[in-house]
Amino acid sequence: MRLLIVEDEKRLALSLAAGLRAEGYAVDVTHDGLDGLRLAGTEAxxxxxxxxxxxxxxxYRVCAALRAAGHDVPVLMLTAKDGEYDEAEGLxxxxxxxxxxxxSYVVLLARVRALLRRRPRPAPAVLRAGDLGVDTGSRRVHLGEAEVVLTTKEFAVLEQLAARAxxxxxxxxxxxxxxDFAYExxxxxxxxxxSALxxxxxxxxxxxxxxxGYRLEAR
Known part of the structure; x- marks a missing residue:
């Protein structure tokens, strides 16, 4: 899964990105609202x-512009403001x-997971290619009756192949x-x-x- 962080506090943004990447997400980062709107409006x-x-x-304006343009990507707002009117305006x-x-980073990660679970997904929870099953919810892989243990990046690569078996x-x-787009x-x-897969x-x-490219054989 690919996430976008739009945060002008660079140390915080990079820290969040590092933590989320360690959880297996691809993460892009920008520190400007206009650039965030451009990326969120053009990338998946x-x-x-x-x-x-x-x-x-x-x-506020970035989120409103995304919704006005018909983008339904989940948005988790971060702010130093804590008034109830600020929260209401954001929502x-x-x-x-x-x-x-x-x-707490633990709380942020839990919120991210909760929002991702809520989003309707047309793809099946378990992707199949013959006797290979890729469970996108539990992030587990089975080959026949045997479970195959993968690293987070191995799973992410296999998920992309299995989605188009x-x-x-x-x-x-x-x-x-x-x-992410910053990968050089x-x-x-x-x-x-x-090769590892x-x-x-x-x-x-x-x-x-x-x-x-590559093709996962649906046998």
């Missing part, structure tokens, strides 16, 4: 963590939840959904995780389509 995010006091455009502009600074998924698509490392990192699931489970 599962959730936006949005501060209220931002340069360029405040969080009235279309925010789904509200958290006042300072807050039998189709070719490009390396760029996997990078976009599993890593070697794009061949995808090959490393595909082949070792755990079987060498012929994932095919390489030269010049196009």
């Amino acid at each position: 995010y599962d959730l936006v963590v949005l501060d209220i006091m931002l340069p360029g455009m405040n969080g 009235d502009t279309g925010a789904d939840d509200y958290l006042t600074k300072p807050f 039998g189709e070719v998924v490009s390396k760029a698509e996997i990078l976009e959904h599993v890593w 490392g070697d794009p061949n990192i995808v090959e490393v995780y595909v 082949r070792r755990k699931l079987g060498a012929d489970r994932i095919s390489t389509v030269r010049g196009a």
Whole structure:
């Protein structure tokens, strides 16, 4: 899943991003309201963590603009304000939840998970490709009756392939959904995780389509 953090306190934003990435999420970060609106309006995010006091455009206006444009991405608002009228204004502009600074990271993570659970998902909870089952809710993988233990990144790569089992998924698509836009490392990192999945699931489970990407065989 891909999250966007729009927060002008850079140390806080980077700390939150590091924590959420450790939980297996791909996280993009921006410190400006206008840039946050542009990203949230053009990229496919599962959730936006949005501060209220931002340069360029405040969080109230960003959220209102997203809703006016028809975007239903869940929004968790963060703010140093703690008045009930501030909370009401945030919710009235279309925010789904509200958290006042300072807050516990454990509480923020719980709110993020709760909002992601509430969002309707057309995809089935368990993705299947033959005898392979990928449970997107519990983040568990079964091959036949046996459970296969994956790292968070391995699971995220497999989830992208399983969502389109039998189709070719490009390396760029996997990078976009599993890593964030700030990733500047070697794009061949995808090959490393595909190789790890082949070792755990079987060498012929994932095919390489030269010049196009990878295909999870639906057998």
